[in-house]
Amino acid sequence: EDPRILKARKFLLAYDRIPENFNVSEAFTLLDSANVIFRSMPDYKSSFETGIIYNNKCSTLLLKAIYDTTINESEKSMLLHFSLKYCDSSISAYKKWIGEWDQLTPGEVAGKLNSFIKKDDPAFYGYDFNKIFERRIKNILMAQTETPRRLSVSLTNKGTIYRHLLKQDSALLLYRESLSVWRDNRTAK
Numbered sequence: 001e002d003p004r005i006l007k008a009r010k011f012l013l014a015y016d017r018i019p020e021n022f023n024v025s026e027a028f029t030l031l032d033s034a035n036v037i038f039r040s041m042p043d044y045k046s047s048f049e050t051g052i053i054y055n056n057k058c059s060t061l062l063l064k065a066i067y068d069t070t071i072n073e074s075e076k077s078m079l080l081h082f083s084l085k086y087c088d089s090s091i092s093a094y095k096k097w098i099g100e101w102d103q104l105t106p107g108e109v110a111g112k113l114n115s116f117i118k119k120d121d122p123a124f125y126g127y128d129f130n131k132i133f134e135r136r137i138k139n140i141l142m143a144q145t146e147t148p149r150r151l152s153v154s155l156t157n158k159g160t161i162y163r164h165l166l167k168q169d170s171a172l173l174l175y176r177e178s179l180s181v182w183r184d185n186r187t188a189k
Contacts, residue, residue, distance in 0.1 A: 002132050004123045005044060008037035015056060022064040031056055043116030043136075046100070048143045048150065051093035055154050058086035062157060066164060080161050087158045094151040102144050109140050152182035159188065 001009060011034035018027055035053045038044040064071070065079035104112065113136060119129045159174030178188040 002136060003127055004041055004121075005037055005049075008034040008049070011037075012052070012056075020063060020067075022068050024060055024064060027060045028057065031060075041116075043113060046093065046096055048094065048097045048101075048147045051090045051097060051147070051150060051154070054086045054090035054093055055150065055157065058083045058090060058154070058157050058161075061086065062161060066160075077165070080165055084158065084161050087154055087161060090154040091151065091158065094147055094154060097143070098147055098151065101140055102147070104140075104144075106137055106141060109137050113137065113140075149182045149185075152178045152185045152188065155181065156185060156188045 011030045015027055015030040031053050038047060038049050061079045061083035065076045117133060155174050155178035159171040162171040175188045178185050
C-alpha cells in the first residue's frame with residue numbers, strides 16, 4: 001500500500017466497522033480524517049477515493065434520516081438536504097474521475113502517475129517503490145470498472161433522497177440514470 005495514504009485507508013476501514021447506530025460524529029470524524037490525507041496529495045486530490053468519502057457521508061446522513069425514529073420531520077428534512085449536498089459532491093467527483101481516467105490504458109495511467117508519484121519522495125524510503133507504483137496502476141484500472149458502479153450508487157442515493165423529499169418524478173429520473181450507468185443496480189431497480 002502507498003505509505004502516504006496508509007492512515008487514510010485505516011480510517012476508511014474503521015468507518016466500515018462502525019455499527020449502523022447513527023453515530024454521525026464518529027463516522028464524519030473518520031471520513032474527514034481520511035479526506036484530509038487524500039486531498040493533501042496531488043495524485044489523490046481528485047481521486048475516486050474522494051467520491052467514496054462523499055458518498056459515505058451521504059449514506060450516513062441518509063440512513064439516519066430514514067431510520068432514526070427519534071428525530072422529527074424537520075430534522076429529517078434537514079438531514080436529507082445535507083445528505084443531498086454530499087451526494088452531489090460524490091457524483092461530481094466520480095464523473096470528473098471517469099472523464100479523466102476511464103479510457104486510459106495501463107501505459108497511459110503510468111504516464112499520468114509519473115508526474116505525481118516520484119521514487120525519490122522521502123515517503124517511499126524503505127519501501128519497494130515499484131510495487132507501490134504498480135499497485136496504484138492496478139487500483140486505477142480496477143476503478144475504471146468500479147467507479148461507474150459507485151456513480152450508480154450515488155445516483156440511487158440521490159433518487160432515494162428525492163423520494164423521501166416527496167419528489168417522485170425526480171427520483172424516478174435518477175433511478176433510470178443510475179441504471180443506465182450500471183444496469184445491475186438492484187436498489188435502483
